[in-house]
Amino acid sequence: MVTKEKTDSFEIQSFVTNRGAKVFSIPMQLFPILRGYAYLIVDENFSQPRYTLVDTGSVSAEANAQLEAGLKWVSEKLSKKIDFTTLNEVLLTHGHIDHFGGCYQIRQKSSVRIVIHELDLRNLTNYEERIVVVSKRLEQFLIEAGVEDNRRVEYLDLYRFTKSLGKSIPNVSTYQQVGDQLDRFKILHLPGHCAGQVVIKLDNFLFSGDMVLNHISPHQSPEHLTLYTGLGHYLESLDRLKEWAGDVELTLPGHGTLIHDLERRISEIKQVHQERLEKILDMLKQPRTIAQISSQLFGEVSGYNVLLAIEEAGAHVEYLYSRGYLEIVNLSEMESNHQTVPIRYHRIG
Numbered sequence: 001m002v003t004k005e006k007t008d009s010f011e012i013q014s015f016v017t018n019r020g021a022k023v024f025s026i027p028m029q030l031f032p033i034l035r036g037y038a039y040l041i042v043d044e045n046f047s048q049p050r051y052t053l054v055d056t057g058s059v060s061a062e063a064n065a066q067l068e069a070g071l072k073w074v075s076e077k078l079s080k081k082i083d084f085t086t087l088n089e090v091l092l093t094h095g096h097i098d099h100f101g102g103c104y105q106i107r108q109k110s111s112v113r114i115v116i117h118e119l120d121l122r123n124l125t126n127y128e129e130r131i132v133v134v135s136k137r138l139e140q141f142l143i144e145a146g147v148e149d150n151r152r153v154e155y156l157d158l159y160r161f162t163k164s165l166g167k168s169i170p171n172v173s174t175y176q177q178v179g180d181q182l183d184r185f186k187i188l189h190l191p192g193h194c195a196g197q198v199v200i201k202l203d204n205f206l207f208s209g210d211m212v213l214n215h216i217s218p219h220q221s222p223e224h225l226t227l228y229t230g231l232g233h234y235l236e237s238l239d240r241l242k243e244w245a246g247d248v249e250l251t252l253p254g255h256g257t258l259i260h261d262l263e264r265r266i267s268e269i270k271q272v273h274q275e276r277l278e279k280i281l282d283m284l285k286q287p288r289t290i291a292q293i294s295s296q297l298f299g300e301v302s303g304y305n306v307l308l309a310i311e312e313a314g315a316h317v318e319y320l321y322s323r324g325y326l327e328i329v330n331l332s333e334m335e336s337n338h339q340t341v342p343i344r345y346h347r348i349g
């Protein structure tokens, strides 16, 4: 689950769909330990070439410069004027800062249409509000998860600091508003990893954002923190994707290496979660908090990965609890206390 990638290529690569659209992958250093891609699509099946950018990288100056340099590289290679002002549209896979952060510089330079699923719209247009709202929920979640007071303050500061790097972006459209104007781009909403996660199909290619990644299973957090996320939605989305994307021959993800066999990768990710759920059920023969489960599952992790680990454990516990596999052992303590208290879960039967 630690999104560290050393194996992927850090050069621009190009691909061609079965109907002749050219796709260029632009690698970016999104955060110190996270790399990822934006994809530039050049489609000459029209009287004028159509330039589409899928995802935009993070807000970091390094990623911003790499995105701009990537467009320039393609522009020179094809001898066409391609920059933020000549793009026809920016299609976002979901509302996480490592995918939409580059929109801030794009919006300063261009009025290009930026499109996201409506469930993630506020992540872009009301960014500061989101940090406040989610911080409050996260604080309550960390108490219930049994994270000690001093650590909780540390984790919340970390969350607020990382998130404070982003900014609100004005004038954003949704797939609900403009989806019918996207021609051959087909959009499927697959909530779970993020509320407004979509995948985008063009001909025989699929842009999967963080819905399906190679080598790591995409991060999960409890729906308790953000509605429409959560492991249950994610697993259902995997099944829907498998049905919908049977004709896909190449999957281009937001991070890591390309996926050539999507169906097999979907099965592998489902297997990871199944095994994790079984492991947790086994651990909960003895009552435990989510923090205890997290450290048992993921061991010693540091930095932002601590938060990711505890959210991942929380998503799995939430999945089991809401489906009747677990009970709370300290219900009377919860009832008699006005403050939120750590919850201890126990396997039923």
Ligand SMILES: [Zn+2]
Binding pocket: 094, 096, 193, 194, 210
């Ligand atoms: Zn994401």
Ligand SMILES: [Zn+2]
Binding pocket: 036, 096, 098, 099, 209, 210, 254, 255
């Ligand atoms: Zn991502």
